[in-house]
Amino acid sequence: MTNRYRLLVENAKQVVLVCSNGEKYLKSDGMQHLKIIENGSIIVGSNGQIEAVGAADTIKADYSGASFDKVIDATGMCVLPGLVDAHTHPVWAGDRVHEFAMKLAGATYMDVHRAGGGIHFTVEHTRAAVASELVISLSSRLKRMMQTGTTLVECKSGYGLDLQTELKMLEVIQRARHTLPINISSTYCGAHAVPKGKTVAEATEDILQVQLPKLKECMDKGDLQVDNIDVFCEKGVFDLTSTKSILQAGKDMGLNINFHGDELHPMNSAQLGAELGALAISHLEEVTDEGIAAMAKANTAAVLLPTTAYILRLPQPRARDMLKAGVIVALGSDFNPNAYCCSMPIVMHLACVNMRMSMPEALAAATINAAYALGCSSSHGSLEVNKDGDLLILNSTR
Ligand SMILES: N=CN[C@@H](CCC(=O)O)C(=O)O
Numbered sequence: 001m002t003n004r005y006r007l008l009v010e011n012a013k014q015v016v017l018v019c020s021n022g023e024k025y026l027k028s029d030g031m032q033h034l035k036i037i038e039n040g041s042i043i044v045g046s047n048g049q050i051e052a053v054g055a056a057d058t059i060k061a062d063y064s065g066a067s068f069d070k071v072i073d074a075t076g077m078c079v080l081p082g083l084v085d086a087h088t089h090p091v092w093a094g095d096r097v098h099e100f101a102m103k104l105a106g107a108t109y110m111d112v113h114r115a116g117g118g119i120h121f122t123v124e125h126t127r128a129a130v131a132s133e134l135v136i137s138l139s140s141r142l143k144r145m146m147q148t149g150t151t152l153v154e155c156k157s158g159y160g161l162d163l164q165t166e167l168k169m170l171e172v173i174q175r176a177r178h179t180l181p182i183n184i185s186s187t188y189c190g191a192h193a194v195p196k197g198k199t200v201a202e203a204t205e206d207i208l209q210v211q212l213p214k215l216k217e218c219m220d221k222g223d224l225q226v227d228n229i230d231v232f233c234e235k236g237v238f239d240l241t242s243t244k245s246i247l248q249a250g251k252d253m254g255l256n257i258n259f260h261g262d263e264l265h266p267m268n269s270a271q272l273g274a275e276l277g278a279l280a281i282s283h284l285e286e287v288t289d290e291g292i293a294a295m296a297k298a299n300t301a302a303v304l305l306p307t308t309a310y311i312l313r314l315p316q317p318r319a320r321d322m323l324k325a326g327v328i329v330a331l332g333s334d335f336n337p338n339a340y341c342c343s344m345p346i347v348m349h350l351a352c353v354n355m356r357m358s359m360p361e362a363l364a365a366a367t368i369n370a371a372y373a374l375g376c377s378s379s380h381g382s383l384e385v386n387k388d389g390d391l392l393i394l395n396s397t398r
């Protein structure tokens, strides 16, 4: 047995494990009482996984003969799991600050979209951008996310809407996965909007007959790793029927269903997601009581995005109703050219102030539950033995 380890963080005032019994997610009251060790230490092994976590005295005694590549004295500090951002659109070119001005002057998100802006504007610029340019901007955005504590992030395609650009975006995400010290869950979002010049039926056909088969070929050959499938299920974008066929086709390829639903209109997206066994649905500002009940029963996570409601002045997602009903509530930044926030601490803050979540609820939603939404809660989202040694050390007593 080896007695050399990569890292010892010792004597922290608090080690916030979040949970400690292999929970895949936390619900309702379980999110109020997170597992905390006062005066604790944690060891990360040479494989990058957590070797031990516990009271500082116990760790010291158990590992008295061990050596460490690095030792950090965390006296007076607080150790947390790395934050998980469960929803981002970080690959794009073209600035949309002019649309912010339009919105401040009264235009809605869909007014801008229908006028050919919004996602369409970004599609035009992203199609024209070369991959190397997208890699550079993506890397700088991911680095900013890391600086605010994100260690696992979901990254979507969806500003291509054609085979060539969707693949280019997924390849850019793959490059970042291999070059940056951040974990990535990759999402194919070819149904993010109906491309200009196509009907919903034509766009759906292209995704089912052209884009998904090619994606599968690339995945089977090992050229691309993609984890999730996404659709923007919304009035004026993809209706319930087309959404269902695209999500089902993705699921049949082995992708996790994780899609945009019930954002601007009640579409019964939540019920559809529950029926299809979706791992997660994002937004849900307009979800109905029936949708909430269906998600709670199916263990479909709700990825709530407080920056969207803030920037678009939408009704807040009904976090309290969802928590009460037993929905697995997670958080994401929704980083995109319209909602320009890389910081999960700000997202958690907005969740507390605007969605009335408690601080422990927000932390659970940004760690174990966000990891669950990405199918990663066996390796991320809490400080437990054999999970990835992704941790934050806050130079703060609490
Ligand atoms: N609602 C759809 N998609 C994004 C916005 C993307 C964009 O406007 O570029 C979202 O999650 O908020």
Ligand SMILES: [Zn+2]
Binding pocket: 087, 088, 089, 260, 334
């Ligand atoms: Zn989104």
